[in-house]
Amino acid sequence: xxxxxxxxxxxxxxxxxxxxxxxxxxxxxxxxxxxxxxxxxxxxxxxxxxxxxxxxxxxxxxxxxxxxxxxxxxxxxxxxxxxxxxxxxxxxxxxxxxxxxxxxxxxxxxxxxxxxxxxxxxxxxxxxxxxxxxxxxxxxxxxxxxxxxxxxxxxxxxxxxxxxxxxxxxxxxxxxxxxxxxxxxxxxxxxxxxxxxxxxxxxxxxxxxxxxxx
Numbered sequence: 001x002x003x004x005x006x007x008x009x010x011x012x013x014x015x016x017x018x019x020x021x022x023x024x025x026x027x028x029x030x031x032x033x034x035x036x037x038x039x040x041x042x043x044x045x046x047x048x049x050x051x052x053x054x055x056x057x058x059x060x061x062x063x064x065x066x067x068x069x070x071x072x073x074x075x076x077x078x079x080x081x082x083x084x085x086x087x088x089x090x091x092x093x094x095x096x097x098x099x100x101x102x103x104x105x106x107x108x109x110x111x112x113x114x115x116x117x118x119x120x121x122x123x124x125x126x127x128x129x130x131x132x133x134x135x136x137x138x139x140x141x142x143x144x145x146x147x148x149x150x151x152x153x154x155x156x157x158x159x160x161x162x163x164x165x166x167x168x169x170x171x172x173x174x175x176x177x178x179x180x181x182x183x184x185x186x187x188x189x190x191x192x193x194x195x196x197x198x199x200x201x202x203x204x205x206x207x208x209x210x211x212x213x214x
Contacts, residue, residue: 005031005032006029006031006032006119008032008033008054009033009036009037009047009050010025010035011038011042011061011066012038012056012058012061013038015038018036021056024115024116025116025119029120031116034050035050039061039063039064040061040064040068041064043073044064048077052080053123056085057083057085058085059088059093059193060088066084066086067096067100070084070100070101082101082104083102083103083119085106085110086108087107087108089107089133093194094133096193104118104128105130106130106133107130118130149210150210152194157187157191159177161203161207162207164200164213165203167213170188
């Protein structure tokens with residue numbers, strides 16, 4: 001009896017990257033790509049409609065982030081296999097994704113064969129992590145969570161949140177930290193997702209309650 005192909009939904013805001021993943025999964029991995037989404041909101045709608053075996057999810061996208069989409073999908077469908085595929089390998093992103101319910105976490109530099117193996121493992125109900133991520137998990141278990149407020153944030157994200165809470169604009173933050181305005185905006189998008197807040201006003205309230213911005 002022939003095994004049914006793994007049904008995959010691809011979620012990434014770069015169409016060319018999705019195209020490459022589709023070709024790899026279908027032509028090499030024998031999977032069936034049931035759809036492609038360019039943001040978290042579209043991913044939620046398509047996943048609930050198509051019921052894939054695996055959702056390959058990027059974390060940082062415009063609008064609803066992959067992290068928020070993962071959290072909402074797992075709330076609706078706890079058995080759904082979500083495999084995070086991202087450039088972000090910092091501890092905060094890894095553990096935020098795992099807390100949201102992702103079953104796997106691999107980096108975009110992963111080889112094609114390893115990526116296909118990860119998709120198949122998640123489809124079987126297994127948890128899977130790339131070597132670099134596995135090392136971070138082992139280190140976390142050995143040393144414990146970070147100290148200070150918002151341990152889920154990276155040091156840079158905490159710096160930016162602190163400045164935001166002190167009343168600085170994005171342009172001010174970029175100038176103070178010698179960053180581009182786009183980089184600051186990207187960091188803030190990550191901060192909002194990790195703190196589960198909708199906008200900068202809510203982030204400022206959370207930060208000031210934790211003693212930042214003084």
